[in-house]
Amino acid sequence: MLRLIKKFLGLAPDLPAVEAVQFVSTPTETRIPPQIEPVRPPSMAPPPAEPPGRKIILDLETTGVAKDDRIIEVAALELFEDGRIERAFHTLVNPEGKESNRFAQRKHQITPEMLQGQPTFRDIVDALLEFIGDDEIIAHSADFEFRFLRQEFDRLARPPLPKSRFACSLELAREVLPEQASHKLEHLAGYFDLDTTKVQLHRALADCMVLAVVYDGLLKEQDR
Template sequence: MSRALILDTETTGLDPATGDRVLEVAAIEVVNLMPTGRHFHRLINPERDVPPEASKVHGFTASMLADKPLFAAILPELLEFLGDDPVIAHNAPFDFKFLDYEFDRCGTPRIPRSRMVDTLEMAKKRFPGLPNSLDALCRRFGIDLSARTTHNALLDVQLLGQVYLELMGGKQPGLALATTLGGSRSGLAATAGPVARTPRPIVNTAEEMERHAAFVGKLKDPVWAGLDAAP
């Protein structure tokens, strides 16, 4: 079983070094690339104002977060949910930079960079020179964006979970369409080995052969005209 967490944060700005803080954390659990339904989501009091330009991005204001817990209060539950598994994020260094700052404030060891998986870097390697924002990737993969009016962390990780599956090949490993004894498709099941296939040769009719010969006869020195006579 391969477990990972897809994570996103929303913040008061772009740089914790200038006093910006985390105000929302969301993560979903995926096993073998597929969401399990388990998730973590908390709004956080950032202990400071939320600039209007940041509110335009995620929709949160300081008054909306005033009664929410501090980051230190939600940290134990977050750590328990993340466990020791890989943490996947879009532009992951940004999220990890803010988590590092919050963890340092709480005196808690940072999440090792060895656990970080950056889907933005994955997308850049697969689609060099193209826009690779989460919105752009969702549109490219045909993922519904209608609910994304603002940058909500929980919605973003749900969308990123679908994008990550596509970036990893678009199919859950070990799954294939199962066939019942009656020959109908019954759903998904693990494949145990290669599937036996019956050859179905294509046999041309006499009319098709005549029409083909007539077509070839109109060509000037067709290269395949003498193939039948070749030893």
């Protein structure tokens, strides 16, 4: 399945053509190729049979990095021990009047117009938690994802996800590839021979797909 992600990134021309995961404007669960099903709300999806070893690859885009900044995009992938990726969760999120600072918007290129009419975090939180379940959450710079999720949960007066459930792929990269000058996601993608020029990095779903391949590579490096 990681080879299918590489096909999505334009990196495996030997694979048969597959339909790319689409960006959508509402909380969804989408089957990753080759078994793409119509987009539908998570509440309508039958509960999947989950083999052991399920992890969640998570990425957020935000209006900035300050305490009053907001989440504007959420993506998550199911990653299993055998490298399979079964489902994806992706949505833009209305930040309720908070605009991205210029630096953040240059990175993710998500404009205020794109966020008009999108669900708020309150609207998507239950679907997100249902998708994540009780599994470990992998993020690149996990402290960032944990902090922003906690801030959103605090605004809703809801208990946050425990920090113990978050694992940081950035810390793992520093541990297993100490000789690398940079451990940013795009640089690690290059180390694992991923050409990311055909995808828009700093968008949540694309970053999740790249991280899935990078994380798999980091685990293999760790086992050597």
